[in-house]
Amino acid sequence: MRPPSRKFLSAQDLACQRGGRLVFRGLNFGLEEGGALLLTGPNGSGKTSLLRMLAGLTPPQQGQILRQGLPISRDPAAHRAKIHFIGHQDALKPALTARANLDFWVEMRGGSTGGAAKALDTFRLGERADWPCRYLSAGERRRLALARLLAAHAELWLLDEPATGLDTRALEDLFAAISAHRRRGGCVVASTHVKLRMPRAARLSLADFAPRGAA
Amino acid sequence: MSAFAALVGRDLALAFRQGGDWANVAAFFALAVILFPFGVGPEPELLARISAGVLWVAALLAALLSLERLFQSDWEDGSLEALVLMPLPLELQVLAKCLAHWLATGLPLTVIAPVLALVLHFDAAGMGALVLGMLLGTPVLSLIGSVGAALTLGARRGGVLLSLLVLPLYIPVLIFGTAAASAASMGFSAQPHLLLLAALLAAALALAPWAAAAALRQAME
Numbered sequence A: 001m002r003p004p005s006r007k008f009l010s011a012q013d014l015a016c017q018r019g020g021r022l023v024f025r026g027l028n029f030g031l032e033e034g035g036a037l038l039l040t041g042p043n044g045s046g047k048t049s050l051l052r053m054l055a056g057l058t059p060p061q062q063g064q065i066l067r068q069g070l071p072i073s074r075d076p077a078a079h080r081a082k083i084h085f086i087g088h089q090d091a092l093k094p095a096l097t098a099r100a101n102l103d104f105w106v107e108m109r110g111g112s113t114g115g116a117a118k119a120l121d122t123f124r125l126g127e128r129a130d131w132p133c134r135y136l137s138a139g140e141r142r143r144l145a146l147a148r149l150l151a152a153h154a155e156l157w158l159l160d161e162p163a164t165g166l167d168t169r170a171l172e173d174l175f176a177a178i179s180a181h182r183r184r185g186g187c188v189v190a191s192t193h194v195k196l197r198m199p200r201a202a203r204l205s206l207a208d209f210a211p212r213g214a215a
Numbered sequence B: 001m002s003a004f005a006a007l008v009g010r011d012l013a014l015a016f017r018q019g020g021d022w023a024n025v026a027a028f029f030a031l032a033v034i035l036f037p038f039g040v041g042p043e044p045e046l047l048a049r050i051s052a053g054v055l056w057v058a059a060l061l062a063a064l065l066s067l068e069r070l071f072q073s074d075w076e077d078g079s080l081e082a083l084v085l086m087p088l089p090l091e092l093q094v095l096a097k098c099l100a101h102w103l104a105t106g107l108p109l110t111v112i113a114p115v116l117a118l119v120l121h122f123d124a125a126g127m128g129a130l131v132l133g134m135l136l137g138t139p140v141l142s143l144i145g146s147v148g149a150a151l152t153l154g155a156r157r158g159g160v161l162l163s164l165l166v167l168p169l170y171i172p173v174l175i176f177g178t179a180a181a182s183a184a185s186m187g188f189s190a191q192p193h194l195l196l197l198a199a200l201l202a203a204a205l206a207l208a209p210w211a212a213a214a215a216l217r218q219a220m221e
Helices: A045-053 A075-083 A098-108 A114-120 A136-152 A169-181 B002-017 B021-038 B044-067 B069-078 B081-082 B090-119 B124-151 B159-186 B191-220
Strands: A009-018 A021-031 A036-040 A064-068 A084-087 A158-161 A187-191 A202-205
Touching: A009 A045, A009 B069, A021 A036, A021 A045, A021 A202, A036 A045, A045 A084, A045 A187, A064 A187, A075 A084, A084 A136, A098 A114, A098 A136, A098 B002, A114 A136, A169 A187, B002 B021, B002 B090, B021 B044, B021 B090, B044 B069, B044 B090, B044 B124, B044 B159, B069 B081, B069 B090, B069 B124, B081 B090, B081 B191, B090 B124, B090 B191, B124 B159, B124 B191, B159 B191
Parallel strands: A036 A187, A036 A202, A084 A158, A158 A187
Antiparallel strands: A009 A021, A009 A064
16 A cells, blocks of 8 residues: 555645735645544634635645545545535524424435434434524534534544534533544544644644745 | 435525515515506506516516525525535535525515506416416526625625626516517417527526536635
8 A cells, every 4th residue: 555545634735825815834744544633723823724625615725635645626526525524603594493404414415314313412402403593502503513423424524613612511522422433433623722632633733834934 | 316405495494484585575576566556657558568567677676685695694604615515516506596596486476476467457368478487587587696696795785786797687588578478468479488588597597507606616715
C-alpha cells in the first residue's frame, strides 16, 4: 500500500483567502481511520473556513485535500456521501417538530427513520420529539442538530463548535458518540474554544499558520 | 427519489404551517384584481376587454411576492449549507423547491383565477384557455423566479432587486398567457399561444434549475 492512501483524510499545503485577506497558508495534516483532529485558534483564524473546505463547500486557494489518497474535488458527490457537516447554525425549522426536522435530514441522506428515533433517545430528546422546534432551548436545538450524526451513517464528521450551548450531560453524550464513532473507524474534525475530551486527538492551532508580516 | 419527495413535502409543510404563505399570495391576487373595477369603472365591456391582462399581471405580481423566501429562510438558518452537502444533486433540489413553490402559490392562483375572471366579466368561452394557460405559465414563474431568488440571496433589500431582475423575464409568459385567454374569449384558437407557453415551460424546466443551482453554489462560497 502506498503511504498517502493509508491516511483517511489529509491536507497538503492548504491556503485560505477570505474577503481578499489571506487567513492561513502552508497547512498540512493527516488523519488515520479512527482519528480525531481538534482545530483551535482565536476568532477569525480560519477554523470554520477550514471545515467548509474539508466539506467541499469552498475550494482552497492553494493546495489540495485528499480523502483515501484521492483529491475530494475529483468526485464531490462521493465525498458528500461520506461526510456529516454540522455548522455553527443548527439547520432546524422552528415550525416543524423535532422528529420531523430530524426525519427530513435522514430521508435526504436516504436513511431509515428508525435510526432517527434512536438518535433522539441518545441525545435525550425523546420527550421533546413532538414539540415544534421553536419551543426548544438553544442547547436542545444543538442536541437535535448533533442527533443528525447518529441518525444516518457517514465516515467523516466535520463539527463546527459542537459544544456551543450544551450542558455537562449533553457534552458527555457527545463525547460518548464521538468515541463510539472512532472505535468503528470513523474520523472527526472539530473546531472548539472549550476543552473537548477526546483521547489521542491531534491538535492543530490555526494561529501557527497565519501569514506573518508582509504576507 | 425519496429525497426529492422529502424536500417537496417539507417545503409544502412549511408553506402551510408558517401562517399560510399561500393564503397571502391568493389574497393579494384577489385584492389586486378587485381593485381594477374601482379604478377603471364598472362598464362590463371595458372590464371584459382588459380582464385577461389584469388577471395575468396580478398573477405575476402575486407569484413574485413569495419568491424572496424561496431560499432565504434556508440560507438564514444554515439549512441551505446542509442541503448543498446532501447526496441529491442541487439541480434536483432546486426543481423540488420550485415544485413545492408552485403547489403552494401557482396552483391556488390557477384555481381562483376563474372566479375572479367572472368579477371582470371575462367571457366564459375563454375560461378553458385561461386556466390551461395559467397551468402552463405559473410553473414558469416559479422556475424563472428561482434563478432570481438564488442570485439575490444575501443581497440587502434583495426583494426589490429580485423584482427588477425577474419581472422583465416574465414578459413572454404575460404576452402568451394573455393572448391565449383573449383569443379564446373572442372565438379564435388559443392553441398556438398555449403551445408557446408549453415551450417556455419546457425551456425553463431544462435551464432554470442549472442556473439557480450555480447561483446557490456561488452564494455558499
